[in-house]
Amino acid sequence: MTLERTLRDPVxxxxxxxxxxxxxxxxxxVCAALARQLKEAREPHGPKYDASRASDIVVEMRRHQEGVEGK
Structure with missing residues (x-):
């Protein structure tokens, strides 16, 4: 058996x-709380600024809205 090293479809x-x-x-x-957290995490001069956390919050909000449980 050979291992494919290329993708079949384009990315x-x-x-x-x-x-x-x-x-x-x-x-x-839940959405309201996540939106507040996102705003705080994206405020560049705020004490809770964290671009990585902002990205995590976006993922969490999308999963919540899609009804996906867990992480």
């Missing part, structure tokens, strides 16, 4: 110019 990358943050679901307390 699809997101266009950063077209990227849109997840929008909090109206009336959802």
């Amino acid at each position: 699809q990358l997101l266009d950063p110019a077209q990227y849109v943050d997840p929008v909090p679901t109206p009336g959802c307390d």
Whole structure:
């Protein structure tokens, strides 16, 4: 058996110019809390600035909105 070292399909990358943050679901307390945390994590001069944490929050919000449990 041989090991394939190439991808079968081309890699699809997101266009950063077209990227849109997840929008909090109206009336959802979890979404509201995550949106606040995201805003704090992205404030460059704020005490809670953390670009890595901001990325994690975006993933968490998307998973929450899709109903995916766990991490």
